[in-house]
Amino acid sequence: MKLEFIPVDYDYFDFEGRNYAKIIGRDKSGKRVCLVDSCDVFFWAILKDKSNDKEIKKLQEKIGKIKLDTKGRKTEVEKTEVHEKNFLGQKVKALKIFATNYKDMHEIADKLGMPEIEKRRGYDLGFITHYIIEKKLNPLCWYEISGDILNANEFGGIENIDVDLCIKVNSISPIKKEEFSPKVLAFDIEADELGIGSGEILMISLVSENFRKVITWKGQKKDLDNLPYLEIVKDEAELLEKFSEIVKKISPDILTGYFSDGFDLPYLKSRAEKFKIKLNLGLDGSQPKFSRGIMTTAKIDGIPHIDLLRFIQTAYSQYMSSETMSLNEVANEFLGESKKDFQHTHSSKIEINSWEKYFEYNLQDSILTYKIFEKIWPDLLEFTRIMQEPIFDVSRNGISKNVEDYIIHNLEKFNEIPEKRPTYDEIGERKGREKYEGAFVFTPTPGLYENLTIFDFTSMHASIIVTYNLSKATLLEEKEAKKEKDFVESPEFELNNEKKKFYFSKKPGFFPSLLKEVVELRKKYKKELKEKPDVIKKARSNAFKLLANAYYGYLGFFGARYYSVEAAASTLAFVRKFNKWTMEKAKEKGYEVIFGDTDSIGFLLGKKSKEDAKQFLKELNSELPGIMELELEDFYKRGIWVTKRTGEFGAKKKYALIDYDDKLKIRGFETVRRDWCTLARETQNKVLKLVLEDGNEKRAVEYIKKIVKEVNTRKVDLKELIIRTQLKKPISEYRTISPHVIAAQKMQEKEMPIDPGTLIEYYIAETPDKKKLIREKVKLSDEEGEYNIEYYLKHQLLPAIENILQVFNVNINEILENKKQKTLF
DNA sequence: GGTCCCTAGATACC
């Protein structure tokens, strides 16, 4: 039979010693379909240059006899073929070695210590990745599948699977069709304790299209009248059973939660174990499977479980203004909606009438999760289609893994054999290497400037890698390079205290070629965004920018298959060169350069017009090589640069700009740092706004006087004075005991959950005795006490505004002293 | 007990 099919989830099983892919997806009518398919299983043995045909024949015979009998499985080399392939851009002769079971290929490869064999590759991709490459059945793309309907008794492993149709695949062909709206189910639990499994699960909310439900074993009859979505069950055990039941009934394509890898699913698992209940969420009736490692991941058979937090962290966080990745802040930023107000209390202390609020709160969390999912779905979809890996993995992978997946799935068009993952020793070596020199940052002259503009390079690192063909495979030894007529030469730079220069081939390598595609996609989305802006296009455009920019980071990442310090360091040498080149050009034109960092420069227009600047930009672009491109970032009415707190030099990476719509752009200042109290941040923000709007300090000084007075007279709300600092490691590992470590200790004493990653909140209080250290004055947010006036003036307010006023030759200390004396008298 | 210098640690920029 034939059907149109879109794959959503991938798994595999062994049957009679062979590997079978088990793919869950939908047909065009929305029926759930399971495909069972197999593919050739093989890896590569790259042969030494000089091997002749006779030797190769002999070698093939020898390898063909390899048999394994391990882990109760019989595997053998089934056949071998000789192929002309490329490896790292070089033509090689390689043996394609077919084996019975993918999982045994590493072991077979270990047996190939023959002198004729140079390298063994392609055994470490994982069966799913290997299958997707072989059969080209890419996730979330439509295909026409022809195959035979499978009966329940075939293949042993699939008899219990809960799908409408099971097909053994005969052929796969792609069809032009893009649209796919998965059925999504969002869920969220509420429990009495935050420690996994240590309290009772009180309720679970579930939200899908036209479906809202809160199941609970708390709650009264009257709640049912008010809350139509509420369902009351007998006890916690029944709650868990009901949850599985509803998931089964809704039968979603995707189950999503927020931090559900780390909280909701492990909690459900733990409680289910306690009550000896099977949490059979999987389509095959299995329970969620949890991976070990630093980050737990929860996998459900047949239904991709997406923890939104994981994807948002890799794909969006660097472009977000949220200071924490909490559901509330993220929902605010993505949707402009918030969690419901509800003061968490232990269930034993909740009054009968408050439960209703709790249920609403719980439901709202799932609603927000559902809506955020809808919002980022285009990116998840694009990421998955581009990386060509199952959405379960793509949504959790770090950015370097995404880069690598993109490469691995596109090697075939270059006839390339995949490089292996680095060994443990190689990783150690790479981590131990010296850092290479990074980007250039211009030292600004402190001051207030008027009428300026900023240019920046679009995806600078990526466009350099593409333009100069930089990669592990295109790197040439100096001798080789000189033999070729044409080669790329990096600027000279210092590496390990030596003058260095690297050479690269001009023959386009697969790595830069692939990156070129990514850059072009990024440009396409950016253009679409400009033509018709919306938040989704913006996020998508940013996601591609992220991928393009991550290629450079990938080159220097110790875990990368295509790691190359030479290429990474050379990229940076070009980055420095072009940044300085642009500055020189601007100076030649008569512009005064006042700012520069990595891929951007800022300069004063002076007597020149905006049109002049645009013309200058055109001229620069006509001179730039390859795909390198400068763009106009914006024009600004004013900008301020300040001195470092130590020394008289201008501070780098700290400036504030105001554009012609009076919109502020603040970088590096305390205003944008979450480890400063709100009072200091908001005061600084206001001061920057006033001086940039007016071009002088008068209103700002008045404003500061007002705030200082408020601090002195204890008019400031404690909320404004809370300092938030993240705990980065277990308390015991800190060598210096700083205020936030003391605060964390206090929290621990109160049995509040503190893990690395917790945001510690505290304030500095007055102490009756003369304590010297700041950490001795730390109090937690809910601790009684009076704020320490001196600390907040001298350690928060003053540092935030001192340098700004210094630009206007105003000594803020005098203003403060003055105030103090006045209050004294 | 105060001053000086150094650095661990957190966070930001690109």
Next chain:
DNA sequence: ACAGGTATCTAGGGACC
């Protein structure tokens, strides 16, 4: 372990007088 290097700044920590 899970992209890179550059930079600012605070508070603690130790040497010294």
